[in-house]
Amino acid sequence: MTTSSSERGVSLGMPELPAPAYPDDVRARLETDAREIVARYPDSRSALLPLLHLVQSEEGHVTRTGMQFCADVLGLTTAEVTAVATFYTMYRRGPSGDYQVGVCTNTLCAVMGGDAIFESLQEHLGVGNGGTTEDGKVTLEHIECNAACDFAPVVMVNWEFFDNQTPASAKALVDDLRAGRPVTPTRGAPLCTFKETARILAGFPDERDGAVAAGGSAGPASLAGLKLAKGEVSAARVVHPRDGGPHDVGGDVHDPSPTEHLSSHDAPQDTSASDPAHPAGPTAEEGE
Numbered sequence: 001m002t003t004s005s006s007e008r009g010v011s012l013g014m015p016e017l018p019a020p021a022y023p024d025d026v027r028a029r030l031e032t033d034a035r036e037i038v039a040r041y042p043d044s045r046s047a048l049l050p051l052l053h054l055v056q057s058e059e060g061h062v063t064r065t066g067m068q069f070c071a072d073v074l075g076l077t078t079a080e081v082t083a084v085a086t087f088y089t090m091y092r093r094g095p096s097g098d099y100q101v102g103v104c105t106n107t108l109c110a111v112m113g114g115d116a117i118f119e120s121l122q123e124h125l126g127v128g129n130g131g132t133t134e135d136g137k138v139t140l141e142h143i144e145c146n147a148a149c150d151f152a153p154v155v156m157v158n159w160e161f162f163d164n165q166t167p168a169s170a171k172a173l174v175d176d177l178r179a180g181r182p183v184t185p186t187r188g189a190p191l192c193t194f195k196e197t198a199r200i201l202a203g204f205p206d207e208r209d210g211a212v213a214a215g216g217s218a219g220p221a222s223l224a225g226l227k228l229a230k231g232e233v234s235a236a237r238v239v240h241p242r243d244g245g246p247h248d249v250g251g252d253v254h255d256p257s258p259t260e261h262l263s264s265h266d267a268p269q270d271t272s273a274s275d276p277a278h279p280a281g282p283t284a285e286e287g288e
């Protein structure tokens, strides 16, 4: 996404108009939240990142009003706040969709299908990188590696994981989002709106039912390398079943216990997260 010089806080000789103020009730509410955030840090300016998430949770993006608020609370200049807000891509600088659909196109996801997913979503949604659908529901963008490479290719919706995607499953996902149909991330907490996500990132507890309990965990794909290093399994074959049934590990038939079904490769297949026609990892057939 590009930003104008005024958005970057760069003066071109014309004095900038003051940022519009929040309504009194909004400012009072945000000040209460801001005091709680600032109190967590020995140095108040350390609270800038969560404060930017807080103002983003109010308007859906970081406005000049929000940056002025952060500057006032922390005793910083608006230039200092703007420099931070424009550096990190998690802060939006303009209005966008309720759901930020980020397709990882870093190396591993790209070669596993991330590039194809991104191209198909561009065509399907009729928007480019950073573009928002006309209904205001979905903003599409490239994202960088989210440390979920073992579940590549990964799509993130408001920073929740949708693992092992394909162009078909990703298109179904955005269709569901636009139609208001519920979607379930492969792991982690339930999906919420971008504003709700921003408030959680500001450090306020996620009080939705089951959100904490659904915290997610490393799954077999994440642990395969560790098991290989420990000599617990043969490198010949590591299989991640998608139906919860017995599977072949290193030549031995392994019947996983329910406690091993903790992450995406073992996720219930009635979620919208994965495409069962395209399992990640080698299958028994491929190893033969």
Ligand code: FES
Pocket: 104, 105, 106, 107, 108, 109, 110, 144, 145, 146, 147, 148, 149, 152, 154
């Ligand atoms: S390359 Fe996509 S999550 Fe790492």
